[in-house]
Amino acid sequence: MLIGEVARRSGVSARMLRHYESLGLVRPTGRTDTNYREYSGDDIRRIFHIESLRSLGLSLREVGRALDDPGFTPSGLVDDLIRRTRERIAAETELLTRLRRIGAAEPDGWEDVLQSVALLQALGSKSPEQRQRAALSSVEEVPVPVEALVEAALSETDPNVAGALRWALARSGDEGRPLLAKGLGSPAAEVRERAVQAIAEIPNDEATALLREALAHADVVVRRHAALALGARGVTEAVPTLIDMVVEQANDVDAADALSALASGHPASADEIATGLIDRLAHNTPGSPSRRRLTEALAEIPGATASRALADLSHDDDRAVAVTATYVLGVREAR
Secondary structure, three states: OEHHHHHHHHOOOHHHHHHHHHHOOOOOOEEOOOOOEEOOHHHHHHHHHHHHHHHOOOOHHHHHHHHHOOOOOHHHHHHHHHHHHHHHHHHHHHHHHHHHHHHHOOOOOHHHHHHHHHHHHHHOOOOHHHHHHHHHHHHHOOOOOHHHHHHHHHHOOOHHHHHHHHHHHHOOOOOHHHHHHHHOOOOOHHHHHHHHHHHHOOOOHHHHHHHHHHOOOOOHHHHHHHHHHHHHOOOHHHHHHHHHHHHHOOOHHHHHHHHHHHHHHOHHHHHHHHHHHHHHHHOOOOOOHHHHHHHHHHHOOOOHHHHHHHHHHOOOOOHHHHHHHHHHHHHHHHO
């Protein structure tokens, strides 16, 4: 079979067949009387083998080794091809994500495109200072797609940069909230914590509703962050978790402040909060550090229920509790 016919049947151009021949990959078995290349059936099968191996991503040099080296084993080469393919997919995926984010910013001209690219690159910089500047600039200069801000916020380890990213997200509207909600379901504890911290800074009813749901989250850290945020928003559903935090000495000072703010802002809840603290005092072993923390938290709760409890605690067998209660009663009377 002559080269033209081989090209038509195999789909490999005559020019490429000549290139294969120059590399020694396939040589026509014979020549016609007029010196035209003539390919045998075995030659054509080899051409199809070459094309099959090329379709896997092998270079022509690797194809030659695979077909001609008796000691060649495919396993190592296949593993290498898998690795290279994954790297290529990752690079293409990263490019697609960047293009999609730039498109979402709806740039008006190339200057906006270049600024968006610069900010996206800065968000991924190894320098915390650059990442922080990019987060702040995303609000005041060229908008960065919310998806990129959320991704950065959920992966950021530097506390200053994380704060800037949360600030930027809080000012970017409500688009980031659903993405942050997905972060609450992450298998990584640190991502869940960053997600609830970011949600806590979004000042709208939808974020409050999400924080309410987070009070029942399986992750205790998520529950605690949600309770502190809800306490600041005047949501009394956070009271049981806040009292738990006082007992467990987990951000206990902040939790006590939140309980005080709730009681002061919702006088009808003051007695309920005081009763909750008193109940935990009764169920904690005398002498345990948690009783003193509960007494100190009770000291900040207004109302008759708290005052009566403090009067009783001034005679408590636990000297630290008694001294604290006596001091607080004196302060209250002075007021």
